[in-house]
Amino acid sequence: MKRDLISIRDLTRGEIEGFFDLATDLKQRLHQQIPHPLLPARTLALIFEKPSLRTRVTFEVAMTQLGGHAIYLAPQDIRLGARETVEDAAKNLSRWVDGIVARTFNHATVEQLAQHATVPVINGLTDLTHPCQALSDLFTLKEKRGNLAGLRVAFIGDGNNVCHSWLYGAAKMGIHLTVACPKGYAPNRDVVAKAREEAAATRARLEVIHDPVRASEGADVLYTDVWVSMGQEDEGSRRKQEFQGFQVNQALVDLAQEDVLVMHCLPAHRGEEITDEVMDGPHSIILDQAENRLHVQKAILAALLGR
Ligand code: CP
Ligand code: NVA
DSSP states (O other), X not given: OOOOBSOGGXXXXXXXXXXXXXXXXXXXXXXXXXOOOSSTTOEEEEEESSOOSHHHHHHHHHHHHTTOEEEEEOHHHHOBTTTBOHHHHHHHHHHHOSEEEEEOXXXXXXXXXXXXXXXXXXXXXXXXXXXXXXXXHHHHHHHHHSOOTTOEEEEESOOOHHHHHHHHHHHHHTOEEEEEOOTTOOOOHHHHHHHHHHHHHHTOOEEEESOHHHHHTTOSEEEEOOSSOTTOGGGHHHHHHHTTTOOBOHHHHXXXXXXXXXXXXXXXXXXXXXXXXXXXXXXXXHHHHHHHHHHHHHHHHHHHHOO
16 A cells, blocks of 8 residues: 655654654664665656745755655646646556656645555645644754654744645644634644544644734744735735744744753745844754755655655
8 A cells, every 4th residue: 555645634643753763773874875776766746836945955855864865846837726737637647657746726636636646745844834844843843852742842934835744744743732823813723633633642732813012932942934825915914914923033032941952944034034134143043954955855765655
């Protein structure tokens, strides 16, 4: 049976820890210049309906380092659902490649790809979730803190795709997550409810509030993301007004723990959701998160595409 990675909700805690162990091993091997061709001659198709720096580059580099190859398919190349159906594209690709990463607008598109492809499908971000990002973030936190359970994380800003994957990830790993968002920008209620069901087993506390100050007080981690996600450009000016007061700046950092870690999935809009001072400051682990996309995704690829 092929395995997909569509949502962190579908993973067990043991599977997540397995990815992390392999990622640690692969990261060490890379830093020691020890070759690790776990996917010789395997090919990965990358379908992107939206722009990307980190996701595209890390998956392409990952396949090179694992001894395989990646094919990038830009928005105008496939036009899923317009030039041909998602089902036809999935069935064709399955005859040639060993795996598919897809970044789409509708979450249902990735689910349909997974349903019709006979090779593993990995979610490279949808309007609903961004599992590879949150898994890399959790791995980064584990590297820095040793243990995830019991950490207090404040997600300041939009209840968006990254926030949704964080809700699932926090629930699985026993992290207390407080989302502080303006009214009207709360995370999807269904996602919150499903994450809370999972949280019962790990005793993770998942809260949604509208006060960034209260969320930041005593937090171990401050996390933020853009106020205007890809596809929401038309709402840009309204969002920028409504998110005033939700900027991760020195005043919020000062309310958190002395050794608070500041995280951002990137790309950042400096001066909007985060200040230069905080992004480039001593608490920031933002570039470590970006680096770890490579190591964690290599582990995911090796686990899903390896024979
Ligand atoms: N964080 C992230 O997924 O970045 P890209 O949009 O550049 O891939
Ligand atoms: N929420 C952002 C994340 C980018 C990686 C977006 O969807 O644009």
